[in-house]
Amino acid sequence: MDIGRRAFFLASLGISIGTALYARIFEPEWLEVSRESISLRDKPLPKTLRLLHLSDLHAGQDVPYEFIEQAIDAGLAENPDLVCLTGDFITHDIPDPERYKRILRKLSDHCPTYASFGNHDGGSWAARRGGYPTILQMDKVLTDSGIKTLLNKDAVFKQDKAKLRIVGLGDLWAKSLIPEEVLTTDPQKAKEKLPTVVLSHNPDSKDALKNFHWDLMLCGHTHGGQFRLPVIGAPFAPVRDLRYVEGLHRWNERWMYISRGVGNIWGVRVNCRPQVTVLNLF
Numbered sequence: 001m002d003i004g005r006r007a008f009f010l011a012s013l014g015i016s017i018g019t020a021l022y023a024r025i026f027e028p029e030w031l032e033v034s035r036e037s038i039s040l041r042d043k044p045l046p047k048t049l050r051l052l053h054l055s056d057l058h059a060g061q062d063v064p065y066e067f068i069e070q071a072i073d074a075g076l077a078e079n080p081d082l083v084c085l086t087g088d089f090i091t092h093d094i095p096d097p098e099r100y101k102r103i104l105r106k107l108s109d110h111c112p113t114y115a116s117f118g119n120h121d122g123g124s125w126a127a128r129r130g131g132y133p134t135i136l137q138m139d140k141v142l143t144d145s146g147i148k149t150l151l152n153k154d155a156v157f158k159q160d161k162a163k164l165r166i167v168g169l170g171d172l173w174a175k176s177l178i179p180e181e182v183l184t185t186d187p188q189k190a191k192e193k194l195p196t197v198v199l200s201h202n203p204d205s206k207d208a209l210k211n212f213h214w215d216l217m218l219c220g221h222t223h224g225g226q227f228r229l230p231v232i233g234a235p236f237a238p239v240r241d242l243r244y245v246e247g248l249h250r251w252n253e254r255w256m257y258i259s260r261g262v263g264n265i266w267g268v269r270v271n272c273r274p275q276v277t278v279l280n281l282f
């Protein structure tokens with residue numbers, strides 16, 4: 001090999017090793033706190049509410065509890081009025097459930113906290129991959145932590161005169177998404193309801209929710225794609241509709257927010273930092 005080719009080979013090797021180390025060691029725990037403001041135009045709130053959104057904590061061998069606690073602390077430092085969690089609390093099973101409860105309890109000790117489930121938390125999709133056949137185990141950890149779990153159910157959040165309806169839906173891939181149990185397609189009934197925030201793990205679920213009435217949908221699932229490339233974007237995001245992989249979007253006169261999530265799978269991220277988000281709703 002001549003000197004020029006050898007230098008090129010060594011430079012390429014160095015860049016590859018550097019990128020791999022960055023993707024594996026540095027970026028997965030380089031947390032970003034994002035802030036967005038959302039006007040619930042049709043049903044404005046009498047005061048601004050600060051909603052902390054966390055998704056895809058993915059406790060397991062690739063995401064240590066120390067990092068999950070760091071993300072929760074960073075979110076709570078924003079002093080939210082309520083917290084919404086959109087599933088994938090684990091990757092396979094629950095490592096040290098009592099420790100997880102102590103960490104999650106920080107959220108519910110601060111303010112009302114609501115959760116929906118993701119494909120990894122249990123059900124038909126998880127069971128085919130060695131996970132839990134139902135969400136019962138994860139549901140117990142969450143409820144023991146003071147968190148209100150919503151599986152095709154709703155709850156009302158109140159603070160002074162400001163009220164929100166929080167709807168948690170089952171996961172699309174787990175085949176537990178049953179919107180008709182909790183949402184309406186009747187415009188007159190929808191008018192009578194409070195501003196409605198839907199927690200639905202997978203952003204692809206929007207298509208099944210098109211004819212139902214809601215104002216804002218919070219999602220996760222994609223992890224932002226985990227690998228984001230210039231121009232190309234996120235080629236590996238696990239969704240059919242690659243237009244909705246992260247961030248705030250206007251969709252059919254409603255809002256969608258997709259979190260890049262706190263955790264990950266495979267332990268790597270490139271140009272796609274983990275994220276907690278504060279949404280100022282007014």
Ligand SMILES: [Fe+2]
Binds near residue numbers: 056221
């Ligand atoms: Fe996930």
